[in-house]
Amino acid sequence: MKALTLGPAGTYSHRAATAVADEVAFSESVTAIVESVAAGEYDRGVVPVENSIEGSVTESLDAFAEHDVAVVRELITPIRHALLAQGPEFELVASHAQALAQCRDYLDAEYPDAALEAVASTARGVERAREDPSVAAIGHPENATNGTDLEVLAEDIQDQSSNATRFLVVAPESERSEGGGKTSLIVYPNVDYPGLLLEMLEPFAERDINMTRVESRPSGERLGDYVFHIDIAAGLYEDRTQAALDEIDAIAEDGWVRRLGSYDTEHVVE
Numbered sequence: 001m002k003a004l005t006l007g008p009a010g011t012y013s014h015r016a017a018t019a020v021a022d023e024v025a026f027s028e029s030v031t032a033i034v035e036s037v038a039a040g041e042y043d044r045g046v047v048p049v050e051n052s053i054e055g056s057v058t059e060s061l062d063a064f065a066e067h068d069v070a071v072v073r074e075l076i077t078p079i080r081h082a083l084l085a086q087g088p089e090f091e092l093v094a095s096h097a098q099a100l101a102q103c104r105d106y107l108d109a110e111y112p113d114a115a116l117e118a119v120a121s122t123a124r125g126v127e128r129a130r131e132d133p134s135v136a137a138i139g140h141p142e143n144a145t146n147g148t149d150l151e152v153l154a155e156d157i158q159d160q161s162s163n164a165t166r167f168l169v170v171a172p173e174s175e176r177s178e179g180g181g182k183t184s185l186i187v188y189p190n191v192d193y194p195g196l197l198l199e200m201l202e203p204f205a206e207r208d209i210n211m212t213r214v215e216s217r218p219s220g221e222r223l224g225d226y227v228f229h230i231d232i233a234a235g236l237y238e239d240r241t242q243a244a245l246d247e248i249d250a251i252a253e254d255g256w257v258r259r260l261g262s263y264d265t266e267h268v269v270e
Contacts, residue, residue: 001020001021001022001023001043001044002021002023002024002025002042002043002044003017003020003021003023003024003025003042003043003044003045003046003169004024004025004026004027004033004036004037004041004042004044004045004046005017005024005025005026005027005033005045005046005047006026006027006028006030006033006047006048006120006121007025007026007027007028007121007123008026008121008123008124008127009024009026009123010122010123010126010139010140010142011121011122011123012048012077012079012122012140012165013046013047013048013121013167014026014123015077015140015268016046016075016077016165016167016268017044017046019075019266019268020044020046020073020075020169021043021044025042028120028121028124029059030047030048030057030059030060030063031059031062031063031066033045033046033047033063033170034047034060034063034064034066034067034069034170035063035066035067037067037069037170037171037172038067038068038069038172038173040172043171043172044072044169044170044171045069045169045170045171046075046167046168046169046170047060047063047167047168047170048060048098048165048166048167049061049166049167049168050165050166050213051079051098051102051163051164051165051166052160052162052163052164052165053101053102053158053159053160053163054098054101054102056215057098058217060168061215061217061229062217064170064184064186064229064258064260065186065188065217065219065227065229065258068173068258069170069171069172069173069260070170070171070172070173070174070175070176070177070260070261071168071169071170071171071184071260071261071263072169072170072171072175072176072177072261072263073168073169073263073264073266074166074167074168074169074182074263074264074265074266075166075167075168075169075265075266075267075268076164076165076166076167076265076266076267076268077164077165077167077267077268077269078163078164078269079102079158079163079164079165080140080141080155080156080158080163081099081102081103081138081139081140081156081157081158081163082138082139082140082141082152082153082154082155082156082157083103083106083136083137083138083152083153083154083157084126084129084136084137084138084139084141084150084151084152084153085129085133085135085136085137085150085151085153086129086130086133086149086150086151087133087151088151088153090114090129090133090134090135090136091114091115091134091135092114092115092116092117092134092135092136093107093111093114093115093116093117093125093135093136093137093138094116094117094118094119094124094125094128094129094135094136094137095118095119095122095125095137095138095139096118096119096120096121096122096124096125096138097118099122099125099138099139100116100118100138102158102159102160102163103138103157103158103159104159105159106154106157106158106159107157110154114136122137122138122139122140123139125137125138125139126139126150129150130149130150136153137150138157141155168184169263175261176259176260176261177236177261177262177263178235178236178237178261178262179235179236179237179262180235180236180261180262180263180264181233181234181235181262181263181264181265182212182231182232182233182234182235182262182263182264182265183231183232183234183235183236183241183259183260183261183262183263184229184230184231184260184261184263185229185230185231185232185245185248185257185258185259185260186227186228186229186230186257186258186260187200187227187228187230187248187251187252187255187256187257187258188219188227188228188252188255188256188257189228189251189252189254189255190225190252190254190255190256191254191255192224192225196251197228199251200228200230200248200251201214202247203243203244203245203247203248204232204244206244207240207241207243207244208240209232209233209234209240209241209244210232210233210234211230211231211232211233212231212232212233213229213230213231214228214229214230214231215228215229216228216229217229235262236259236261236262237262245257245259
């Protein structure tokens, strides 16, 4: 089995993907990962969807709405950020935008004059630091010991010690499963009226189904028009889930409801 994830090698996405497949290829675009799996070019894609500090990865959510895929696994991995550089003097810190945001307090306190540059991944930032002594990176501490001359200037610099990222494993649409403890859905009602969101919440609340996440994203059709991403702590195999979704289908009769699939949660420990 071959998986596609954010690269280059050494990213947290890469670490998560090794729990999925022995052979891992890389992309610098979440959208390209989801698109490639939908087209049947890869067996699996591993994409970040949510961080405990910075929240949702909106590119992933938008890609799920645009391309028809299945979600087959959820991976939770702890995130440990370290400051890496060739030496203690540098002018710029390069890393993924999420990593920079997750270490905002530390950087503001310790390096207020350093410029910040968002790059495609934490590993890409590490490559910049290897090439240029005026650049520091934020990455996993092991990035400094894998045959490089980078120093670990500080460890665990993330703003919250409980920092963790949630990854979803996507597969071709044909592999959607109804078995699992969680389910991801996308709902496009294609209507707008007072009480719409409440109507969408009630079918789950009435059946004691916990909604672990609900988030709206612009549909791209027109201003003020939204797609809703919903995660529930129940499987599609359950009668209560099917009954709730019958009501959701009726609410979205002028739009659509996409059942991304049911899956279980796994923890990937470093």
